[in-house]
Amino acid sequence: MYCSDCGTQLPERANFCWQCGKAQNTAAKTSKVQEETCEIDFEHVAYRVFSNRWKFWAKAIGAKGIYHAGESPVFDGEHPSGMTHPVPQVRAALDKLTEKLVRDGWQPTGNKGGFWYSYMFKRQVR
Numbered sequence: 001m002y003c004s005d006c007g008t009q010l011p012e013r014a015n016f017c018w019q020c021g022k023a024q025n026t027a028a029k030t031s032k033v034q035e036e037t038c039e040i041d042f043e044h045v046a047y048r049v050f051s052n053r054w055k056f057w058a059k060a061i062g063a064k065g066i067y068h069a070g071e072s073p074v075f076d077g078e079h080p081s082g083m084t085h086p087v088p089q090v091r092a093a094l095d096k097l098t099e100k101l102v103r104d105g106w107q108p109t110g111n112k113g114g115f116w117y118s119y120m121f122k123r124q125v126r
Helices: 026-030 088-102
Strands: 033-046 052-062 063-072 075-077 107-112 121-126
Touching: 033 088, 063 088, 063 107, 075 088, 088 107, 088 121
Parallel strands: none
Antiparallel strands: 033 052, 033 121, 052 063, 052 075, 107 121
């Protein structure tokens, strides 16, 4: 392969010319892989007489900034951060969101944030 700018002979997969510095492999530049991350958080939905309504949501951070990557079904109960042993409906809501994230290409990192529900995920985007 030869430099597209100065004609210097280069190795077949060179990204730059060692003579003039010109970028050679435009496909490598356009296929740059970026990584997004997300963490599960919760949000208050509504007050009720004897309980509150909540939902989990995935806070994603990527090249587009911060955005919602998904949310769980709404559930009744106490403040999720105060739960030490979540009741089945709360666990089911969290599992639904986790399943959606995995279907959307998010991979669990194995790390957690500060609370029992704060699962962290990552995925590659182009």
